[in-house]
Amino acid sequence: MSLIKNLFQHKQHNILNVYCTAGYPHLNSTLEVMRALQNNGADIIELGMPYSDPLADGPTIQASNSVALHNGMTIEKMFEQLQDFRNTPAEQDAIRIPVLLMGYMNPILQYGFEKFCRQAAELPVDGLILPDLPEYEFETIYGDIIKRYGLDFVFLVTPETSEERVRKLDALSTGFLYAVSSSSITGSDKDFSAVESYLQRLQNMQLTNPILVGFGIKDKQTFQSACKYANGAIIGTAYIKALEDAEDVNIATKKFLGSILQ
Amino acid sequence: MINITSFNQKGTYKQPNIFGYYGDFGGAYIPEMLHRNVEELKSRYLEIMYEPGFQQEFQALLKDYVGRPTPLFLAERLSKKYNTTIYLKREDLNHTGAHKINNAIGQVLLAQRLGKKRIIAETGAGQHGVATATVCALKGIECVVYMGEVDIERQAPNVARMKMLGAKVVPATSGSKTLKDATNEAIRAWINDPLETHYVIGSVVGPHPYPDMVARFQSVISEEVRWQLKEKTGSELPTHVIACVGGGSNAAGAFYHFLDDDNVQIIAVEAAGHGINSGMSAATTQLGKPGVLHGSKSLVMQTADGQVVEPHSISAGLDYPGIGPMHAHLYATGRGKFLSATDNESLAAAFQLTRLEGIIPALESAHALCALDQLKLSPRDVIVVCLSGRGDKDLSTYMKAMENVASQS
Incomplete structure (x- = not known):
């Protein structure tokens, strides 16, 4: 069973998925950040693979992508860093929680889509989030490859996604469904109360997959609001901001996740 | 009139299939x-x-506000220089200059x-x-x-x-x-x-x-060229259509109604910047690989790791690391011939056109003119160059070029 499925079998509420960028803030801080997230209460890690043109992300995450690229991060390097991350010599250092890789199609196509999926599955990470892979391409080419290697694939839905389409994307997704809280890029500041009726609507649809809410989740209040109507939420921009000026990744992560969970 | 309902399964040169693929x-x-x-x-x-x-x-x-149809001008002195027949499609005369x-x-x-x-x-x-x-x-x-x-x-x-x-x-x-x-x-x-x-x-x-x-909105360019050429030469078809390509909108418009005429050579000119291998170029078909940029799969200039690189061209309109998917298809199938011109070659072509015909072209359009030096042309050829824009916006670049020439002589 995939770690993601396993997680949702044991925990249906208040799931916290945190986004971080591979190679940020430092080239070799990837695992340190992931450990800090695991140790301080994150249930899932969404590991961003940096890209020069991350369309669906806002300025904060794009800046973290630029820093990571400047640091020399590549897909190859990331796979090297994640080698044995499930079985480290020191047991407390091993990452046991589910990990999804999030990124854009172009770097993966250059790396080789199948090679990418194979190596990701070998590590193993648990799934992929590729916001610019549309369902047409998924159904005709890439979905089969992703499934062949047993990786979960998470589609996004937005308040503008029709019920018919939500059901289709739910059927194509495994792991969970990523409910974008508003039609906006990451890190935007929109009134969260408007989001509640949309989440209520998703909840009433009785979908196959659990739902995690992303975009605009930045503090305890927005996290709790999201959790009222969904299985949990995804935090990205607010955490990257917390890392921006952090002298110590552990302390910054502990402080940030503490502010959300306590 | 264009058939608006039929989509070929694999797409054609000018029309994508229903999923947008050429x-x-x-x-x-x-x-x-x-x-x-x-x-x-x-x-x-x-x-x-x-x-x-x-x-x-x-x-x-298009008629009363933009000033269409734009003239198809027989550039006699330019034709004489290349010993052939060259027509300029004067898109530079549109309102707003391009x-x-x-x-x-x-x-x-x-x-x-x-x-x-x-x-x-x-x-x-x-x-x-x-x-x-x-x-x-x-x-x-x-x-x-x-x-x-x-x-x-x-x-x-x-x-x-x-x-x-x-x-x-x-x-x-x-x-x-x-x-x-x-x-x-x-x-x-x-x-x-x-x-x-x-x-x-x-x-x-x-x-x-x-x-x-x-491409359909720009296709008015080649639609006009066909009847204008018919009026002037008796035939709707030139031997060559030449246009510059950054993303490729003027080229798409200039090529559009000739793509199914196999006897018409389709010539696209990309910006080579300081030279194809200089690291300062925007010649996407020469330097790019298949990839995804700005929502479509095409040829993209990128690093080995799939990061999009910053191109260079003296012409800001050609300074783009991708190319329209229609053009990528024309390149891949060989239907289009892709040439490139450096910054300096384009400057020279701009000055040449200015002196021979009294038309100051945009730097983008000057790239298209460079094809005339690279193609083997015969006196029987009839060539249409899409003069996509006027050069007013490039005057500071042209002035610098004149100062450089003056200081060297």
Whole structure:
């Protein structure tokens, strides 16, 4: 069973998925950040693979992508860093929680889509989030490859996604469904109360997959609001901001996740 | 009239298939946040574009506002120099000084029919931004233009024009702060306000249906060339059609109605910058690999790790690391011949045209003229060069070039 499925079998509420960028803030801080997230209460890690043109992300995450690229991060390097991350010599250092890789199609196509999926599955990470892979391409080419290697694939839905389409994307997704809280890029500041009726609507649809809410989740209040109507939420921009000026990744992560969970 | 319903399964040279593919290139690689907008556009653009009311308004504006048809001018002294027959399609004589206005009018009229209240656009050199701001002023619609911070500095006159026309110019401060990043910012702005806003893409790039839609709006160029050439030579068909390619909108328009005529050679000229292998170039077919940029699969200049690289060209309009999927297909199939011209070659071609014909071309269009030096031409050839824009915006570059020549002699 995939770690993601396993997680949702044991925990249906208040799931916290945190986004971080591979190679940020430092080239070799990837695992340190992931450990800090695991140790301080994150249930899932969404590991961003940096890209020069991350369309669906806002300025904060794009800046973290630029820093990571400047640091020399590549897909190859990331796979090297994640080698044995499930079985480290020191047991407390091993990452046991589910990990999804999030990124854009172009770097993966250059790396080789199948090679990418194979190596990701070998590590193993648990799934992929590729916001610019549309369902047409998924159904005709890439979905089969992703499934062949047993990786979960998470589609996004937005308040503008029709019920018919939500059901289709739910059927194509495994792991969970990523409910974008508003039609906006990451890190935007929109009134969260408007989001509640949309989440209520998703909840009433009785979908196959659990739902995690992303975009605009930045503090305890927005996290709790999201959790009222969904299985949990995804935090990205607010955490990257917390890392921006952090002298110590552990302390910054502990402080940030503490502010959300306590 | 163009057949608006039939989509070939694999797409043709000029029309993509129903999923937006020209052969292996195209598609719509967009995040879900844009799905509804792009889907709405996809399901309605053809129906709206070919509505009689739309066509009536569009054609009237092209005629009375833009000044179409633009002349097809026999460049006699240039022809003599190359010992052949050369016609210039004078897109530089359009209102706002380039072909960009054809598409801007089409898309703004379409946006109105979609009920959109606000227009956004990206711009590199500012020509597309000016064209869009112009049409928005004409129609009284709010207009926001995204422009790289670096381009804002180097294209000050066009920034002033857009502001005078009432557009808001927003600097793109991410990434390399040029056209590619302005496009990212415009797409983001669209994501943030998908219901009220229409994004007017300026070239034959972006997710399906943009490449097809923009190509159709620009196809008026080759539509006119056919009958103008018939009037002048007795035949609708030239031997060669030459156009510069950045994203490729003027080329798409100039090639469009000749793509099914196998005897017409399709010649695209890319910007080689300081030279193809100099690391300072924008010749995408020579340096790019298949990839996904700004919502479609095409050829993209990128590192081995798939990071998009910043191109270079003296001409801001060609300074783009991708190419429209239609052109990638023309390149891959060999239907189009792709040449390139360096910054210096283009400068020389611009000065040559100016002195021989009294026409100061845009630097982009000067690249197209460089093909004349690279092709083996015969006296029996009839060549059409798309003169996509006028050179007023490039005067500071031309002045510098003259100073350099003066200081060297």
